[in-house]
Amino acid sequence: MSINLHSHAFAGNPLRSKTPKSGDPFSPSQALGTLKTRLLDSGHVAASPDFKVLLFRKGRPLASSSEGIWKLGWIGLWDCKELLAKSGVEMVGDSVVYLGSTAEEDVVYWAVDVSGENGLVPELGGRRSSFVELRTLMVATDWADEDAMGQLAIAGHARALLEWHNVSKFCGRCGEKTVPKEAGRRKQCSSDSCGQRIYPRVDPVVIMLVIDQENDRALFSRQSRFVPRMWSCLAGFIEPGESLEEAVRRETWEETGIEVGEVVYHSSQPWPVGPSSIPCQLMVGFFAYAKSLEINVDKEELEDAEWHSREDVKKALVAAEYKKSQITAAAKVEQMCKGVEKGQNLAADFNVESGELAPMFFPGPFAIAHHLISSWAFQDAVGGGQARLKQPSGSFSSL
Structure with a gap:
C-alpha cells in the first residue's frame, strides 16, 4: 500500500521565522542584537532568550546518532564560541544566520x-558528532517520525540559507561585495551608490507523472546518473515568461516527444539538496495527461x-x-558519528532481503516523485478513482 505523510520531506519546518517587530526579543534583528552583545561579554550570562547554534561544513550539518536515530548537533552559544576559538575562529554576529x-x-x-575548519568534528556530551551529507540524512530519516x-526540515532550511549566502557574496548589479542584513535573512550591496537589496530565491522545477x-x-524515465533499476518522473526548469502548465507540456515534449x-496540480516540495549553485529548488508536482503515445x-x-x-x-x-x-x-550515519576505523567500510547499500531484485524501483518517500507515483498507482485503494486525481486535495490523505 502507499505511504502516508502529513507533509513532504523538507516541508513542515517547526521553527517560526518571525518578521521584524520592534521590541520583540525573538524577531531576527532584536535577537541578533542580543547575540552580538553576549558574544562581547567575557562571562556566561544566563538570560532569555537562549541561543542554540547548528554548525555546517561544506553544506553538511553537524549531527549525532544513537541507536539508529540521528539528531541535529545543536550547540549552546558559549560552547560554540569556545569550540570555534580553539580552532582559531572568532564567532561574530555577521557570520550567523537566523x-x-x-x-x-x-x-x-x-x-x-565553518567550511574552512576541516578538523572541526567535536565530541559533545559523550556522544560523537559528524558533519553528514544532507542527502544521507534525508534517506536515513524515518518518514513516520514527525520529530525526525x-x-x-530545519536542516534543509539552514543549508539553503547558508548556500545562498555563499553564492551571493557580490552584487549582481554593480559587482561590489554584499553584506548580510536582518540576521542573514537578506543581503545588501555595500556600495552606497547602488544599495541593491538581495533576497534568497527559490528556483521552481516542474515534476510530472505523465x-x-x-x-x-x-511514463517513466531514466537519466544516466541514476543507479541501476531506478526510474522516475520527468522534470525540468521553468523558462522566463512561461506558466507551470506550459513548462510541463514543453519539457514532456522536448524530452520524450x-x-x-x-x-493537474498535485503538491509541492522544497528541495535544498541540489547543487550548491542552486541553493533551493521548489519541486511543483503535476499529473499530466498524454494526448500522444509514441x-x-x-x-x-x-x-x-x-x-x-x-x-x-x-x-x-x-x-x-x-x-x-x-x-x-x-x-551509516551512526558509524560516521562514532568514527569509522581505517580500512573499515560503511554499511553496504541495501538489497532486497530475499528473492530476486525487483526489475525497477522509484525514488524513496523523501521525494515528491514517490508520492506522485504512489498517488496514481493506489488511487483505487483510497476510493478516489480518476476523479481523485482530477481534483487533488491540499493534504496528503490520498497518498
Whole structure:
C-alpha cells in the first residue's frame, strides 16, 4: 500500500521565522542584537532568550546518532564560541544566520558555516558528532517520525540559507561585495551608490507523472546518473515568461516527444539538496495527461523512457525496500558519528532481503516523485478513482 505523510520531506519546518517587530526579543534583528552583545561579554550570562547554534561544513550539518536515530548537533552559544576559538575562529554576529524560534521554548536557533575548519568534528556530551551529507540524512530519516521530519526540515532550511549566502557574496548589479542584513535573512550591496537589496530565491522545477488513461499506464524515465533499476518522473526548469502548465507540456515534449493535454496540480516540495549553485529548488508536482503515445527520447536529456502499467508500478512500490534503505542509511550515519576505523567500510547499500531484485524501483518517500507515483498507482485503494486525481486535495490523505 502507499505511504502516508502529513507533509513532504523538507516541508513542515517547526521553527517560526518571525518578521521584524520592534521590541520583540525573538524577531531576527532584536535577537541578533542580543547575540552580538553576549558574544562581547567575557562571562556566561544566563538570560532569555537562549541561543542554540547548528554548525555546517561544506553544506553538511553537524549531527549525532544513537541507536539508529540521528539528531541535529545543536550547540549552546558559549560552547560554540569556545569550540570555534580553539580552532582559531572568532564567532561574530555577521557570520550567523537566523533560523527561527519555537513556540514552546524561549530559544532562538542559528546556523553558521565553518567550511574552512576541516578538523572541526567535536565530541559533545559523550556522544560523537559528524558533519553528514544532507542527502544521507534525508534517506536515513524515518518518514513516520514527525520529530525526525521536523529536524530534516530545519536542516534543509539552514543549508539553503547558508548556500545562498555563499553564492551571493557580490552584487549582481554593480559587482561590489554584499553584506548580510536582518540576521542573514537578506543581503545588501555595500556600495552606497547602488544599495541593491538581495533576497534568497527559490528556483521552481516542474515534476510530472505523465499518464496514459486509455491504457492505464504511466511514463517513466531514466537519466544516466541514476543507479541501476531506478526510474522516475520527468522534470525540468521553468523558462522566463512561461506558466507551470506550459513548462510541463514543453519539457514532456522536448524530452520524450509525448504531447500533453490536461495538467493537474498535485503538491509541492522544497528541495535544498541540489547543487550548491542552486541553493533551493521548489519541486511543483503535476499529473499530466498524454494526448500522444509514441516515445521519441532526447538522448542528450534522458537515457531512456518507457510506459509502465499500474500493476508493474504497484510491484515496484514495495515499502519494505524503502524501509531497509532508511535503516541502512541510519546505520551509516551512526558509524560516521562514532568514527569509522581505517580500512573499515560503511554499511553496504541495501538489497532486497530475499528473492530476486525487483526489475525497477522509484525514488524513496523523501521525494515528491514517490508520492506522485504512489498517488496514481493506489488511487483505487483510497476510493478516489480518476476523479481523485482530477481534483487533488491540499493534504496528503490520498497518498
